[in-house]
Amino acid sequence: MVKPYYADFDGLPSISNGREAWVYAEGRGWYEINAASHGMNSWPVTKAEFDKMFPGTPELPPEAFTEKPHQAEDQKKPYYADFGGLPSRFVKGEAWAYTESAGWYEINSTSHGANSYPITKEAFDECFPNTPPLPPEAFQEKPHPVEDQKILESLPPDEREPVESPMKENPGLTAEERELVQRLMKDYPGLTAERALEGLRAAGM
Numbered sequence: 088m089v090k091p092y093y094a095d096f097d098g099l100p101s102i103s104n105g106r107e108a109w110v111y112a113e114g115r116g117w118y119e120i121n122a123a124s125h126g127m128n129s130w131p132v133t134k135a136e137f138d139k140m141f142p143g144t145p146e147l148p149p150e151a152f153t154e155k156p157h158q159a160e161d162q163k164k165p166y167y168a169d170f171g172g173l174p175s176r177f178v179k180g181e182a183w184a185y186t187e188s189a190g191w192y193e194i195n196s197t198s199h200g201a202n203s204y205p206i207t208k209e210a211f212d213e214c215f216p217n218t219p220p221l222p223p224e225a226f227q228e229k230p231h232p233v234e235d236q237k238i239l240e241s242l243p244p245d246e247r248e249p250v251e252s253p254m255k256e257n258p259g260l261t262a263e264e265r266e267l268v269q270r271l272m273k274d275y276p277g278l279t280a281e282r283a284l285e286g287l288r289a290a291g292m
Contacts, residue, residue, distance in 0.1 A: 090104065091103060091104040091107075091152055092104070092131050093131065093132050093133065093134055093136070093137035094125070094129040094130060094131050094132060094137075095129060095130055095132055095137075095140065096108075096110050096120075096125060096128060096129040097128055097129070099111060099112055100137065100140070100141035100144045101120075101125060101129055102147060102151070102152075103122060103125050103126070103129070104152060105122060105126070106122055107119065107122055107151070107152060108120050108121070108122045108124075108125035108126075109147060109148075109151050109152075110125070111141075111144055111145070116145075116148075117145070117147055117148050117151065119151075121207050123166060123167070123205035123206060123207055124207055126205060127204060127205070127206070164178075165177055165178045165181075165183075165221075165225075165226050166178065166205050167205065167206050167207065167208050167210070167211035168182075168199070168203040168204060168205050168206060168211075169203060169204055169206055169211075169214065170182075170184045170194075170199055170202060170203040171202055171203065173185060173186060174211065174214070174215035174218045175194075175199060175203055176221060176225070176226075177196065177199055177200075177203070178226060179196075180196050181193070181196055181225075181226060182194050182195070182196040182199035182200075182203075183221060183225050183226075184199070185215075185218055185219070190219075190222075191219070191221055191222050191225065193225070197267060197270070
């Protein structure tokens with residue numbers, strides 16, 4: 088589980104790990120809130136700052152940040168988000184946006200992360216009413232890279248595509264650009280370095 092961080096949630100002490108968030112209020116104690124809402128209305132602080140700002144805050148309850156039976160399944164569910172005024176859904180490594188003209192379409196997840204913010208389902212329904220359901224292919228299991236390699240090895244040599252190296256084919260890339268290309272190729276096993284670069288440049292990165 089991701090290590091929780093300390094935060095100031097609209098003047099109240101809070102702790103979150105991005106998936107789960109807890110807030111403390113006098114008279115109510117610690118209570119769990121929507122993690123996306125917490126992320127939008129709080130800012131992280133160090134442990135020293137937290138102790139100085141909120142002295143005497145009691146320890147978290149035992150059930151906070153413990154593995155829950157539904158948690159593994161919940162982590163597979165895509166988040167709701169606002170992508171530059173468009174409805175969108177995302178999980179790590181995959182993102183989809185919707186427009187009336189194009190319908191749902193998959194977009195670069197790195198670009199989505201840099202140009203969107205998560206919202207609750209209630210806020211999503213209010214901001215983007217009548218948004219249709221996601222297409223069947225969205226957020227489905229992708230072939231594992233190991234399986235892809237087995238498929239590749241089963242092909243005759245003349246049918247195999249050479250493995251592209253962003254380092255070799257694009258020596259002028261900066262260290263940051265190389266890292267982004269490699270990250271995209273890792274997230275999308277079938278993506279070539281050239282297509283990854285095209286996507287990054289189209290996103291203005």
